[in-house]
Amino acid sequence: MGRPIKAMVACGSGIATSTVAANAIKEIFDEVGIEVNLIKGTVSEIATKADEVDIVFVTNCYREKISCPIVNVTAFLTGIKREKKVAEIKEIILDLNETIN
Amino acid sequence: MIKKIFVIEGCPANKEEALKMTFEKLYDEKCVKDSFYEGCITREKSFPTGLDTKIPVAIPHTDSKHVIVPAVCVLKLDRPISFCMMEDDTKKVDVNFIFNMALKSNDDQLDMLNKIIATVQNVEILSNAKNQSDKEFKDRLVSEWIE
Numbered sequence: 001m002g003r004p005i006k007a008m009v010a011c012g013s014g015i016a017t018s019t020v021a022a023n024a025i026k027e028i029f030d031e032v033g034i035e036v037n038l039i040k041g042t043v044s045e046i047a048t049k050a051d052e053v054d055i056v057f058v059t060n061c062y063r064e065k066i067s068c069p070i071v072n073v074t075a076f077l078t079g080i081k082r083e084k085k086v087a088e089i090k091e092i093i094l095d096l097n098e099t100i101n
Numbered sequence: 102m103i104k105k106i107f108v109i110e111g112c113p114a115n116k117e118e119a120l121k122m123t124f125e126k127l128y129d130e131k132c133v134k135d136s137f138y139e140g141c142i143t144r145e146k147s148f149p150t151g152l153d154t155k156i157p158v159a160i161p162h163t164d165s166k167h168v169i170v171p172a173v174c175v176l177k178l179d180r181p182i183s184f185c186m187m188e189d190d191t192k193k194v195d196v197n198f199i200f201n202m203a204l205k206s207n208d209d210q211l212d213m214l215n216k217i218i219a220t221v222q223n224v225e226i227l228s229n230a231k232n233q234s235d236k237e238f239k240d241r242l243v244s245e246w247i248e
Contacts, residue, residue, distance in 0.1 A: 011148070012144055012147065012148030012150075013144070013148075013162060013163070013164060013165075013204075014206075015165065015204055015206045015210075016160075016162050016202060016204055016210075016214060017160070017187070019210065019211050019214050020211070020214050020215055020218050023211055023215065043148065059187060060148050060149075060187055060188075060190075061187075061188060061189045061190055061191075072188060074152070074187050074188035076218075077152055077160075077187070077218055077221075078152045078153060078154045078188075078222065079154065079222035080153065080154065080155075
């Protein structure tokens with residue numbers, strides 16, 4: 001076993017939509033059996049925290065380039081194309097886990 | 102925990118007026134400080150909250166420092182109002198409901214937030230609400246979220 005994946009979940013406030021998204025993301029990690037250390041934060045913290053994590057999930061639009069993959073997760077709030085998003089995230093975290101561990 | 106739920110109805114001309122209506126209710130009920138409105142406007146500009154759910158909604162909120170008691174004020178709009186979309190702030194969506202969430206930052210809100218998000222995705226609840234009185238709609242929300 002290697003180390004857990006470090007992930008950040010961000011939204012505008014760091015308390016509302018990221019809380020809902022973090023819960024959904026945790027379930028995906030559990031489902032694929034990969035350990036995760038999730039931190040929550042605000043969109044303005046992404047640039048500084050990106051160096052400390054393996055992947056960032058965000059509920060808003062974020063256009064800056066950062067040092068790790070970033071995935072939009074508004075689908076967990078709208079329910080629209082949720083299954084597609086879950087499949088996309090599974091693929092990304094399985095790949096990440098390969099690379100890291 | 103959020104224990105206070107309010108439902109109001111109106112036909113504001115734009116999103117600022119709509120946010121003001123929800124703010125005034127929350128302020129009158131002593132749930133938020135007078136800085137809450139500006140907080141919501143500023144937040145909405147940087148991080149818009151329009152969601153293109155089947156029946157589109159907006160879920161504005163702001164920093165917990167503007168909040169006295171956690172609460173949600175739902176505004177049922179007589180005609181849709183344009184909000185920028187959370188997913189892509191260059192796009193707009195005409196929303197039918199505004200769920201203004203006055204939140205504190207503790208994690209015990211997860212359960213409630215999950216329920217609110219489930220409701221905004223629930224076509225049955227929102228389409229029924231159009232023909233319900235504010236009280237009927239509120240009772241339904243209370244039964245979904247609290248009881």
